Amino acid sequence: xxxxxxxxxxxxxxxxxxxxxxxxxxxxxxxxxxxxxxxxxxxxxxxxxxxxxxxxxxxxxxxxxxxxxxxxx
Amino acid sequence: xxxxxxxxxxxxxxxxxxxxxxxxxxxxxxxxxxxxxxxxxxxxxxxxxxxxxxxxxxxxxxxxxxxxxxxxx
Numbered sequence: 286x287x288x289x290x291x292x293x294x295x296x297x298x299x300x301x302x303x304x305x306x307x308x309x310x311x312x313x314x315x316x317x318x319x320x321x322x323x324x325x326x327x328x329x330x331x332x333x334x335x336x337x338x339x340x341x342x343x344x345x346x347x348x349x350x351x352x353x354x355x356x357x358x
Numbered sequence: 359x360x361x362x363x364x365x366x367x368x369x370x371x372x373x374x375x376x377x378x379x380x381x382x383x384x385x386x387x388x389x390x391x392x393x394x395x396x397x398x399x400x401x402x403x404x405x406x407x408x409x410x411x412x413x414x415x416x417x418x419x420x421x422x423x424x425x426x427x428x429x430x431x
Contacts, residue, residue: 298425300418309418311425325398325412325422337410341400345373345382347431349398352371352384353423358416 293332294321306330316340360427367394367406379403 300309309329310321315321323346326338341349365388373382388394396419399411409418414422 297429298421300414300421300425309412309414311422327412338412339382339400339410341373341382343431346426346429348371348373349384350423350426350429351429352373353419353426356370356419356423358420358423 290317291315292321293299297323303327307336337354363390364388365394370396373398376400380409381424 293312294315296311297311297313298319300311302308307329309325310328312324313321314324323341323343324338325334328334365395366385366387367388368386370384370386373384374382381403382398382400384395396414396416397411398414400409401407
């Protein structure tokens, strides 16, 4: 992971926090200086280590919102 | 990945499809015969190969829904 450059532009929300302080976050992230994308993944408290996650376009995030709104949660 | 057992119990929605037929899906998946969890990731057309993704609890999915509903998409 050391050679991936990333910059968290904005944090939209925190979905959960583990006992060790890792948080599942929804962020807007620029990877390798590219245009920022939405991203859902786990992060350590300093945002230095990350877990696996998904990157989503604006269009995919809209669809995701619609899918979640149709579910009974 | 060959030794991970998974069973897709339900597909809640498709967020996008690539030219090669991979789809970003929201599924309810049982991993290694454990209780099913929600999951967002890319899948090949046969659901045999998968990309990286996130697994979410019911509680995390609710929070995600609330976060997305507060955003202007």
